[in-house]
Amino acid sequence: MPVREIAGVHVDFDDEGFMTNPDQWTEEIAKALAEEEGISELTEGHWKVINFIRNDYKEKGQPPTIRRMNKVGGIATKDLYDWFPQGPAKKAAKIAGLGKPQGCV
Amino acid sequence: MKKILILGAGTAGTIMANKLHQVLPHDEWQVTIVDQNETHIYQPGLLFIPFNIYTCNDVIKPKRDFIPQEVELIMSGIDVIEPEKNRVKLANNQVLSYDYLIIATGSHLAPDETEGLLGDGWNKNIFEFYTLEGACNLQKFLKHWSGGKMVLNIVEMPIKCPVAPLEFLFLADWWFTEQGIRDKVDLTFVTPLPGAFTKPKAASILGDFLDKKNIHLVTEFNTGSVDSSANKIVSFDGKEVEYDLLITIPTNMGDAVIERSGLGDELNFVPTHKHTLQSKAYENVYVIGDATDLPSSKAGSVAHFQADVLIENIQRAIDGLPLVEEFDGHANCFIESGFGKGLLIDFNYDVEPLPGKFPLPGIGPFSLLQETKANHWGKMMFRWIYWNLLLRGSELPIQAQMNMAGKTK
Numbered sequence: 437m438p439v440r441e442i443a444g445v446h447v448d449f450d451d452e453g454f455m456t457n458p459d460q461w462t463e464e465i466a467k468a469l470a471e472e473e474g475i476s477e478l479t480e481g482h483w484k485v486i487n488f489i490r491n492d493y494k495e496k497g498q499p500p501t502i503r504r505m506n507k508v509g510g511i512a513t514k515d516l517y518d519w520f521p522q523g524p525a526k527k528a529a530k531i532a533g534l535g536k537p538q539g540c541v
Numbered sequence: 542m543k544k545i546l547i548l549g550a551g552t553a554g555t556i557m558a559n560k561l562h563q564v565l566p567h568d569e570w571q572v573t574i575v576d577q578n579e580t581h582i583y584q585p586g587l588l589f590i591p592f593n594i595y596t597c598n599d600v601i602k603p604k605r606d607f608i609p610q611e612v613e614l615i616m617s618g619i620d621v622i623e624p625e626k627n628r629v630k631l632a633n634n635q636v637l638s639y640d641y642l643i644i645a646t647g648s649h650l651a652p653d654e655t656e657g658l659l660g661d662g663w664n665k666n667i668f669e670f671y672t673l674e675g676a677c678n679l680q681k682f683l684k685h686w687s688g689g690k691m692v693l694n695i696v697e698m699p700i701k702c703p704v705a706p707l708e709f710l711f712l713a714d715w716w717f718t719e720q721g722i723r724d725k726v727d728l729t730f731v732t733p734l735p736g737a738f739t740k741p742k743a744a745s746i747l748g749d750f751l752d753k754k755n756i757h758l759v760t761e762f763n764t765g766s767v768d769s770s771a772n773k774i775v776s777f778d779g780k781e782v783e784y785d786l787l788i789t790i791p792t793n794m795g796d797a798v799i800e801r802s803g804l805g806d807e808l809n810f811v812p813t814h815k816h817t818l819q820s821k822a823y824e825n826v827y828v829i830g831d832a833t834d835l836p837s838s839k840a841g842s843v844a845h846f847q848a849d850v851l852i853e854n855i856q857r858a859i860d861g862l863p864l865v866e867e868f869d870g871h872a873n874c875f876i877e878s879g880f881g882k883g884l885l886i887d888f889n890y891d892v893e894p895l896p897g898k899f900p901l902p903g904i905g906p907f908s909l910l911q912e913t914k915a916n917h918w919g920k921m922m923f924r925w926i927y928w929n930l931l932l933r934g935s936e937l938p939i940q941a942q943m944n945m946a947g948k949t950k
């Protein structure tokens with residue numbers, strides 16, 4: 437599994453650039469990952485999403501769906517797409533230091 | 542008499558009724574089970590109906606046939622659960638009190654959650670196969686369909702039997718070939734997930750499976766609406782996919798009784814302890830099968846493995862012992878892959894589907910993550926096992942917990 441230096445620290449990633457150990461995550465890493473995804477600045481809205489995703493992951497053991505971000509996190513689906521264009525579920529999970537949303541196989 | 546009440550006589554509820562009947566003294570415990578429908582549907586068989594492999598009658602039997610005599614079976618809707626008062630109100634106005642409650646109300650389709658899905662095209666060129674009615678309607682439609690663009694769309698996750706959509710596509714590829722019209726049918730899979738196979742091992746072994754079958758793939762598509770007049774599905778970010786025939790897997794939700802009772806999450810699934818199956822909110826309420834909010838697959842095999850743990854825990858609760866944390870998310874699913882072949886996957890919360898042999902290490906007869914004829918026969922045998930062993934709570938030669946023996950990393 438590739439280890440890469442980001443935001444000045446060594447972090448474990450999978451082959452598709454998702455962090456494999458959520459405990460290594462810091463806000464600095466999030467900023468650097470966001471930049472790699474073409475998001476130059478993380479606004480208040482972005483942080484709301486990232487914090488919700490991380491807290492929900494701790495509770496549920498998997499990244500939340502778009503419906504859950506909406507119904508439980510209070511994040512409008514339109515905002516989500518504005519803040520994390522093209523595949524918000526995947527992109528936001530990546531920046532929040534979690535794995536890719538997965539099916540069972 | 543003390544009372545155990547089971548809500549829902551589907552796969553999970555029926556297994557639990559049988560197991561409780563086997564282990565509890567009949568002069569001390571009254572087991573009651575409630576369901577709104579007289580008919581038990583073998584849901585894994587729904588997959589085969591559109592392609593005429595099963596008839597609509599092949600998948601149904603009376604629920605009563607699978608509930609032991611001494612277990613009280615009440616046919617009624619369930620109105621509301623009042624866990625503070627340890628009682629449940631039924632649609633027929635009966636009020637049932639309980640010492641322990643088992644929620645097994647499953648999950649159902651909610652097409653009304655998607656704008657336009659129930660519009661003009663519904664049952665004309667938009668079909669689903671997750672209900673008996675839907676599968677039978679689709680069978681009639683496909684009989685006379687001459688080809689075009691068939692799109693299979695998963696509206697959102699989670700869905701029950703998450704591999705059924707892939708199986709449907711593989712069978713469609715086979716069926717249209719048999720009908721001699723495969724060259725006139727364009728098959729496209731539209732999924733909210735980042736791929737058809739998302740787990741690393743499965744993705745590396747089965748990555749080219751769709752290509753080989755000439756099935757097109759659209760990923761990360763979160764369906765926002767369906768436009769029946771223009772025959773297209775539209776994602777939240779404005780991407781469009783056109784269809785002539787739309788096979789939809791609508792949003793799956795827990796029953797409305799869960800919402801009415803204030804017991805559910807955003808999809809009416811009940812928050813449940815991952816390893817014990819106790820509900821998070823109430824000590825004497827347990828949850829099993831598709832009704833839970835657990836990240837395990839919503840599948841009959843999972844309900845069966847859960848039942849092995851739950852029957853232990855109910856007895857422990859009765860005896861005042863701590864619960865065992867033994868449910869590991871184990872799932873075991875045959876995947877029909879068309880042309881008389883199938884795949885098999887066996888996995889749990891922590892271990893992704895891996896290649897190997899099952900259930901006997903090195904011997905099989907089934908092969909994991911590999912396409913074989915034996916796996917297809919396993920899938921077809923499952924119906925017999927389901928009616929005759931699984932529902933009746935008999936021991937199957939497979940352990941509740943996943944086993945690493947026979948698997949290769």
Ligand SMILES: Cc1cc2nc3c(=O)[nH]c(=O)nc-3n(C[C@H](O)[C@H](O)[C@H](O)COP(=O)(O)OP(=O)(O)OC[C@H]3O[C@@H](n4cnc5c(N)ncnc54)[C@H](O)[C@@H]3O)c2cc1C
Pocket residue numbers: 548549550551552553554575576577578583584585586587588617618619620645646647648670671672701702705796797798829830831832839840841842843844873874875
């Ligand atoms: C197309 C398809 C293919 C599948 N293939 C497979 C497969 O190959 N292998 C596999 O293992 N699984 C498969 N499954 C999944 C499997 O069928 C389900 O996971 C399983 O049936 C879940 O059992 P359950 O008891 O939780 O829910 P169900 O069996 O759905 O039972 C729920 C019961 O609760 C009752 N109920 C709900 N609400 C109320 C209410 N308010 N009042 C009264 N009664 C109520 C319902 O009437 C129903 O009888 C498939 C499912 C589908 C749809």
